[in-house]
Amino acid sequence: MRSAKRERLERAGWKVGTVRQFLGLSEEEEVFLELKLALARSLRERRARRGMTQAQLARLIASSQSRVAKMEAGDRTVSLDLLVRSLLAIGTSKRELAQIIAPRRAA
Amino acid sequence: MRSAKRERLERAGWKVGTVRQFLGLSEEEEVFLELKLALARSLRERRARRGMTQAQLARLIASSQSRVAKMEAGDRTVSLDLLVRSLLAIGTSKRELAQIIAPRRAA
């Protein structure tokens, strides 16, 4: 993923560092955030594939629409716990969860 | 305190399936608890393999020895967040994390 995007940005005049450098994150923190974002994206994708609205998913997991929105947005106030619980609630298996965390194909 | 009962049972050596029926856990809740326990076991194993004490690991993740003990014991008051952060802190990769969640070989 690196070079193509990087090249484009640099040609456009951007000074490119990593997000991690910019925010002053440690290696583990960066991986952790990536993890949350991957789960968030997957949640949205799976919900959409099922034709559910955020409100419907919220009811399913006994939460609220606003929290679902925050989950899918990767808001920092949502825990990994809630993300994983939600994914399980819409029928994600442990194997699929593992696949989300460490995709077999390029991310 | 709905899981005080669960703790007592688990300490008494009950197997998960039985506990699930007895406590009326849903399918997802059971999977979620299995997940936490798998991570907890893995954390202990990896720490031991590194020859670290709980106190050393605690310092590494800016926590306390007692919390590490609770993590490894699968205490209900420890979050998935903390477990995953800890595993990452001792050098677990995303791929290894996925492996813990959905083992390729016999669980």
Added chain:
DNA sequence: CGCCTCTATGTCGGTTCTGATATGCTTCGC
């Protein structure tokens, strides 16, 4: 346009999780 549906964002009171601390239990080496 108005109305409806879906999603995003901010806030708030209550609950849960966290690090710290104290303390007890084993298991070592002396």
Added chain:
DNA sequence: GCGAAGCATATCAGAACCGACATAGAGGCG
């Protein structure tokens, strides 16, 4: 025996997270 090291367990104040609610924005349909 004694002390030290390592792990388990209980408690507590404060931080983080939660669901609920209000509200705004975006898009579609008549």
